[in-house]
Amino acid sequence: MPILLEKRQLVTPGDLIAEGEYIAGENTFSEKGKIYAARVGIVEYETKKIDVVALKAFYVPRTGDIVIGTIIEVGFNGWTVDINSPYIALLRASDVLSRPFKPQKDDLPQVLDAGDLVVAKVVSYDRTHDPQLTVAEPGLGKITRGQIIKITPTKIPRVIGRKGSMISMIKQETGCNIILGLNGVVLITGKTLDDEQLATRALLKIEQESHTSGLTDRITQMLKEEKAKKEENKK
């Protein structure tokens, strides 16, 4: 029983990918023993499991994900947070304060106000209610400086690269610290604005060209060329 398409072939929703004893992986669905694409993307498979790496998809929260979000509103005993998802997330006051919330004493807008950015972790989410966040872990909390960019969440793995190779290379070449929210929001903090902008350009280029080959080399080359230009201008 065949897989009808080659790896890395571009498919659109409804395209038949395989027939027979296969497992419907990411962005596919199976009907009557056939596996079809559910999103526009590239076919990938390892032995039995067939995936479509989607070219565009929105973020659906998963427990344990690190996300970067924007505070939308200060609520009664916590905050609502925009995590770049169809679902709005909740952050409880007690979680941020690391102790029970005292409505008389605690002034929530002082702690976090609408428009503030946070790095958080999704602690719970299911089909019946909105995702809950926590910042009560090391490395999480309010963001005070840096550049924020949004890229399609499905491209984040490509930004990370095999065993982190792509993201380490970018951090090294630009000297920036980069936090990748799995919800497609990325925080870049560097020594200078130029460094941050260089890292931004690299990430946006990866998003645009994620489905092509030879990308790691091209990005490395671009970063080296830009740095060389900067050295030239300094002289």
Place this chain on the structure above:
Amino acid sequence: MNDKPEKLIDKKGLRLDGRKPEDLRPVKLEVGVIPNADGSAYVEHGKNKILAAVYGPREVHPKHLSLQDRTVLKCRYHMAPFSVQERKSPAPSRREVELSKMIKESLEPAVFLEYYPRTMVDVFVEVLQADGGTRCASITAAALALADSGIPMRDLVVACAAGKVDDTIVLDLMDTEDKLGAADVPVALMPNLNAITLLQMDGILTHEEFESAVNMAMEGCRKIYAIQKEALKTKYVSISEENKEEAEE
């Protein structure tokens, strides 16, 4: 006032715009034309010019419309005042209300609504220029916009009409043929599943004529489907091509 033509098909068997009975009007499709929307598409089908934009999935407003087990799909079909011969009032007409419902119902079977409970997807269709068959072209564009937005779908939806003019079954009626002809049968299809998601008719047809019209419309749908898929792929293929060239330099 225009003079009504006596015959819609001439002695050579050609229609008013020179087409043969089984000919489709030229169709052009483009994906991702409105940067602010989550998904969008533009269609030119004959003289029809239609834009479709999708926003969502996102939180449901107003909250009481939210469904616990699935996404709510909403659709608004609207014609611009300048889209037709005599200026049309911008207020939604009864026809636009019905068509909004028809288009929504033609798209729903294709979308995996159960995946994202308590969310809403808005589909907006704006007809900039109309020349018969706007609901079909709208469905074709809206399905592309949905696929472009990244919402999972079972299949694309594509639509085309067939009908009867001068005792002949013809494909893809333009406005004059629709107004003066004997019947118009718009059909929307999910091609891979061979599933009809929209079917309407006004006019008079025998059962045999009806069957011919539906079959002809479905063939027209499949031709447009090929163009739909190309439009989706084109957006991404062009980037690969650019990189190939760069690498070769």
Place this chain on the structure above:
Amino acid sequence: MVSVVTRVKQKQIAQLIEEDKRLDGRDLMDYRETKIEQGIIERAEGSARVLLGKTEVVVGVKIEMGEPFPDTPNEGVLTVNAELTPIASPAFEPGPPNEDSIELARIVDRGIRESKCIDTSKLVIEPGKKVFVVFVDIYVLNHDGNLIDASALAAVNALLNTKMSNYEIKEGEVKIKPGYEQLPMKKHPITVTTVKIGNKLLVDPSLEEEEVMDARISFAIDDDNNICAIQKGGSGYFEPQQVIEAAKIAQTKAKELRKKLNW
């Protein structure tokens, strides 16, 4: 229009359908008991009431004088409106017509208009200037499924019941004379709605069947067995051969009803 049919009932309906049976004991191709009364609203020029099972629809026809449409100067005007009154169902809310009531009105309108049911050429008072306008108002009084067929049947019965005052034109003015004429009718369209549940087709859905159906399709059939209007509805789909089959079903059921009504 959302009300919750319990999972258990959904399963029950699905299981019965597999065996070609329905909750109320009907066969898949059976209509519910139908009762028709004409002339129930004396103030209206024509009226009728249809009971289809527990679905109840009243249609009133009013005739007024007005201007013809510019592209049909020698024809009277037909306009159909439908109200899903809050009395009829907990799901109906007061307010301006929503998409469901607009769709219902337009489906019934197409059946009447496309079949050339009313002889609109005989409704002209002064060509290009004055014609009779026929207002058909559909009032749903109880919703237990299949509003389309009930409304269409009530509408045609109301039109058959409609009397227009005699008139004459004196000194450019229209004056009413004593006496009446029946509304000139040429055809008597009948609308048949078929619904798909699981993979079976059934006619005249009850409210519960509508709530679990995949999709519905309605055909308006004229006296010569031609199809003059079609409307698919619902969030599901039909296979092409099911559509063709539904058309045949509609022609068969329309013929049966036509015989019963002597149309």
